[in-house]
Amino acid sequence: MKLSARQICFFLAAVAPAGKLVLMPSVLAARAGNDLLFPVLAQIAVQAALVFAVLLLARDGRTVYAMIADMAGGLIARTACIVFAAFLLFASFVPLVEQKLLVQSLFYDTLPSYVAFAPFFLFSAFLCAKPLAALGRVWDVLALLFLTGFAGILLLSVGSADYGALAPVGNAGAERFGRGLAETTGWFYDAALLLPLAGKFEYKKGLAWKGALCSLLGGALILFFLATYYGIFQEIAVTQLFAFAHMSKYFSGITALGRIDYLFIFAIAFVMTFCAAMPVQAAADALTDAFGRTKPLAVSLSVLFNAALFAVMLVFNFAPSETIAAVTRRLFWIFPLFTAGAPLLLWTAVGIGRLIGRKTHAKK
Amino acid sequence: MKQVNANVDESAAALKKLLPADDILQFCFTDGTGRRMICLFADAVTDKDLLGEQVFRPLMQYTGGEKAKQVAAHVTAPEVRTERALEKLAAEVLAGNPVLVWEGMDEGLVVGTKKVPARAVTEPPTDVAIKGPREGFVEDVKLNTALVRKRLKTGELRIEFLTVGRRSQTSVALCWLDGTSVQSTVDEIRSKLSAIDIDAVPDSSYLARFLSGRPYSLVKQVGTTEKPDIFCAKIAEGRVGVLADGSPIALTLPYMLIEDFQSGEDYFVPAARATFTRFLRLFALLVAIYLPAFYIASQLFKLQLLPVKLLLTIAGSIRDIPLSPSLEMLLVLLVLEVLNEASIRMPKYVGMALSVVGALVLGETAVSAGFVSTPAIIIIAFSGIGLYAVPNLIEETSVLRLMMLLAAGSVGTYGIILLSAFVLIYLVSTENYGVPLAAPFAPFIRRDLRDALMKYNLISLKERSQTIGSPNKRRQK
Numbered sequence: 001m002k003l004s005a006r007q008i009c010f011f012l013a014a015v016a017p018a019g020k021l022v023l024m025p026s027v028l029a030a031r032a033g034n035d036l037l038f039p040v041l042a043q044i045a046v047q048a049a050l051v052f053a054v055l056l057l058a059r060d061g062r063t064v065y066a067m068i069a070d071m072a073g074g075l076i077a078r079t080a081c082i083v084f085a086a087f088l089l090f091a092s093f094v095p096l097v098e099q100k101l102l103v104q105s106l107f108y109d110t111l112p113s114y115v116a117f118a119p120f121f122l123f124s125a126f127l128c129a130k131p132l133a134a135l136g137r138v139w140d141v142l143a144l145l146f147l148t149g150f151a152g153i154l155l156l157s158v159g160s161a162d163y164g165a166l167a168p169v170g171n172a173g174a175e176r177f178g179r180g181l182a183e184t185t186g187w188f189y190d191a192a193l194l195l196p197l198a199g200k201f202e203y204k205k206g207l208a209w210k211g212a213l214c215s216l217l218g219g220a221l222i223l224f225f226l227a228t229y230y231g232i233f234q235e236i237a238v239t240q241l242f243a244f245a246h247m248s249k250y251f252s253g254i255t256a257l258g259r260i261d262y263l264f265i266f267a268i269a270f271v272m273t274f275c276a277a278m279p280v281q282a283a284a285d286a287l288t289d290a291f292g293r294t295k296p297l298a299v300s301l302s303v304l305f306n307a308a309l310f311a312v313m314l315v316f317n318f319a320p321s322e323t324i325a326a327v328t329r330r331l332f333w334i335f336p337l338f339t340a341g342a343p344l345l346l347w348t349a350v351g352i353g354r355l356i357g358r359k360t361h362a363k364k
Numbered sequence: 365m366k367q368v369n370a371n372v373d374e375s376a377a378a379l380k381k382l383l384p385a386d387d388i389l390q391f392c393f394t395d396g397t398g399r400r401m402i403c404l405f406a407d408a409v410t411d412k413d414l415l416g417e418q419v420f421r422p423l424m425q426y427t428g429g430e431k432a433k434q435v436a437a438h439v440t441a442p443e444v445r446t447e448r449a450l451e452k453l454a455a456e457v458l459a460g461n462p463v464l465v466w467e468g469m470d471e472g473l474v475v476g477t478k479k480v481p482a483r484a485v486t487e488p489p490t491d492v493a494i495k496g497p498r499e500g501f502v503e504d505v506k507l508n509t510a511l512v513r514k515r516l517k518t519g520e521l522r523i524e525f526l527t528v529g530r531r532s533q534t535s536v537a538l539c540w541l542d543g544t545s546v547q548s549t550v551d552e553i554r555s556k557l558s559a560i561d562i563d564a565v566p567d568s569s570y571l572a573r574f575l576s577g578r579p580y581s582l583v584k585q586v587g588t589t590e591k592p593d594i595f596c597a598k599i600a601e602g603r604v605g606v607l608a609d610g611s612p613i614a615l616t617l618p619y620m621l622i623e624d625f626q627s628g629e630d631y632f633v634p635a636a637r638a639t640f641t642r643f644l645r646l647f648a649l650l651v652a653i654y655l656p657a658f659y660i661a662s663q664l665f666k667l668q669l670l671p672v673k674l675l676l677t678i679a680g681s682i683r684d685i686p687l688s689p690s691l692e693m694l695l696v697l698l699v700l701e702v703l704n705e706a707s708i709r710m711p712k713y714v715g716m717a718l719s720v721v722g723a724l725v726l727g728e729t730a731v732s733a734g735f736v737s738t739p740a741i742i743i744i745a746f747s748g749i750g751l752y753a754v755p756n757l758i759e760e761t762s763v764l765r766l767m768m769l770l771a772a773g774s775v776g777t778y779g780i781i782l783l784s785a786f787v788l789i790y791l792v793s794t795e796n797y798g799v800p801l802a803a804p805f806a807p808f809i810r811r812d813l814r815d816a817l818m819k820y821n822l823i824s825l826k827e828r829s830q831t832i833g834s835p836n837k838r839r840q841k
Contacts, residue, residue, distance in 0.1 A: 007807070108776060116778060123782050123786060131793065136807065138806065140807055258670065274785065
């Protein structure tokens with residue numbers, strides 16, 4: 001069963017943004033200061049364009065594997081899928097470390113053993129092994145949960161925010177803007193997550209536009225969040241690692257009612273749990289395409305990937321900040337290479353393929 | 365297959381051999397011409413007054429021919445038919461329909477004078493309505509089909525009888541509206557029912573397991589109701605109904621989880637009130653599942669979840685408790701489940717005493733003795749009450765509550781979140797007869813949200829459920 005166009009839109013507008021609210025705001029505040037909105041604005045614009053490109057690419061109903069195999073043969077297509085799956089597993093590092101830090105900070109008073117985080121990989125394996133229809137339906141529910149949680153937190157927070165702290169605009173300068181842009185690429189790879197889904201959703205007329213618009217809408221939510229975040233914390237924003245869990249506690253009613261904002265925080269944390277598992281799911285899906293879509297293969301890959309990631313997480317257990325820093329500061333170039341490079345390469349190849357096809361047809 | 369022959373004694377003896385039980389009686393008499401006739405019937409399930417009045421009395425004066433049709437024409441009972449096979453005749457006797465054989469004819473006569481002991485139609489105890497119809501299904505499938513037929517007086521209502529159970533030979537009625545129900549669903553249910561190979565079917569819940577897409581699932585996948593008005597409303601919506609003889613619980617398919625948050629009464633009260641009640645049920649269910657778990661998680665792993673004043677009160681009351689918070693909560697939960705189980709099984713009068721012992725003696729004394737804390741009892745009591753807001757999901761919810769408690773006690777709040785994520789994936793990936801269990805939320809079907817948790821006014825509910833996919837889309841013009 002295919003995903004519906006609506007589910008793709010829900011994912012882009014109200015599920016994917018959840019993964020960008022954990023550590024990205026503090027990284028941005030550290031790099032771009034009060035101009036933190038501009039690097040994200042640029043990322044959002046590029047991402048919307050890439051989403052448009054990927055969705056348009058998928059309009060003929062072929063999977064990425066099928067597209068490459070039609071042009072260059074099965075071997076190259078399989079190799080491409082393996083490389084792309086490797087990238088997605090690499091991309092999953094940031095959300096996994098984020099999830100681990102979030103769990104430690106948000107759900108425990110004292111530092112828990114790494115075993116507390118281990119069940120996540122069971123959940124992730126379970127999600128990866130499920131058919132795509134289940135994933136689409138999960139997005140339907142998550143979109144509603146995220147919007148409720150987001151609206152709740154923002155409603156409780158806006159009163160404490162001084163949006164004037166974002167001025168003067170352009171204070172940070174080009175270099176800090178550039179660093180902000182470079183170091184946030186690790187969070188903007190929605191188009192890459194959509195790529196393995198090509199051919200597995202109903203392409204309705206105008207979906208590419210709608211998808212891009214939903215991506216912009218999700219971006220607008222992130223911008224609003226960042227503005228409020230900086231408006232509340234200002235100079236100390238850089239130290240607020242899990243801002244979404246702290247922003248709303250300054251609401252005056254909290255004293256009387258208790259931490260009712262935890263309801264909204266848990267709703268977002270719930271969505272984030274799924275976001276953290278998304279790259280692994282996409283990686284398993286990409287490989288399943290390449291090696292035959294069978295249930296045993298899907299289950300084996302999901303177990304294998306999650307076991308491997310669990311092992312990696314154990315190795316990096318004592319250095320989560322260094323892991324994040326390594327991925328976002330030194331290896332950030334890998335993200336645009338795949339997120340932008342892969343769709344552009346595919347577009348070019350498909351274009352050339354069509355051109356050759358037309359010429360052959362004309363000669364006949 | 366052996367058949368009736370012209371020698372009446374041989375035929376009767378062969379039938380008696382097939383039915384050696386003491387409650388199978390044999391009555392011999394002669395007709396007006398002196399021809400010997402033998403009637404076999406099951407004692408407790410045959411209306412003997414009717415048999416005497418409509419069969420024996422007219423036949424004792426009968427002087428016509430020996431042909432079955434001629435004899436049948438003389439019997440005044442409305443339901444009469446002929447049959448040759450002895451095994452089929454024996455089955456009819458067991459079903460309560462007397463069988464008549466006579467000298468010189470190789471056919472038996474089956475007379476429909478069945479009288480099955482049945483209780484009166486009363487209001488079902490599990491589905492009480494303040495407003496709306498109060499009739500409930502009973503254990504007799506024929507009476508139940510009559511209750512359905514009374515409400516759906518249309519030729520489109522199809523009732524097909526099947527027999528399930530090798531030994532119980534239970535009559536199962538498959539009910540659907542032709543042109544409104546999805547034919548492939550009807551066919552699939554029929555084939556699943558026909559394929560059941562089991563000794564006996566004492567209740568429709570046996571059938572429910574066989575009709576489920578995932579028979580080992582914790583979550584129910586077949587709708588149940590004891591009320592004919594709800595049953596008919598569901599059939600009119602395009603669902604297929606199954607009634608089993610001996611069970612007052614009717615099954616409806618395909619099933620969606622949201623059905624159990626709706627009650628018959630929602631359609632007899634203003635839409636705003638119905639919407640409020642449905643949200644209240646959802647809230648109660650979430651409280652029942654999550655409250656004990658979050659209480660434990662907050663005590664063990666994250667005290668910040670509790671407001672300071674509440675935290676201080678709790679700290680005061682748990683200070684001298686010897687058990688760990690999770691063990692304490694498990695113990696209280698266990699006591700609640702035992703009390704619940706015992707109060708259902710115990711005689712009514714002992715039950716009264718039990719509630720006094722359970723609520724007052726056990727609860728009060730346990731707190732004052734310092735075994736358990738007051739907050740733990742309050743939380744479990746609140747959770748226990750919440751569970752009954754959605755009575756059709758009690759089994760699922762109580763298991764889920766226990767699982768959440770274990771997850772909270774071992775991993776904390778993160779355990780609760782992960783377990784909830786597991787449950788969500790499981791629910792959304794479950795389908796029955798092509799209908800997703802979690803619809804219309806997952807997949808999101810906007811049109812069906814008008815009668816999901818929100819309840820629109822009846823006037824604006826012009827179309828049938830899109831999820832079920834009825835070929836007859838419009839409900840009203």
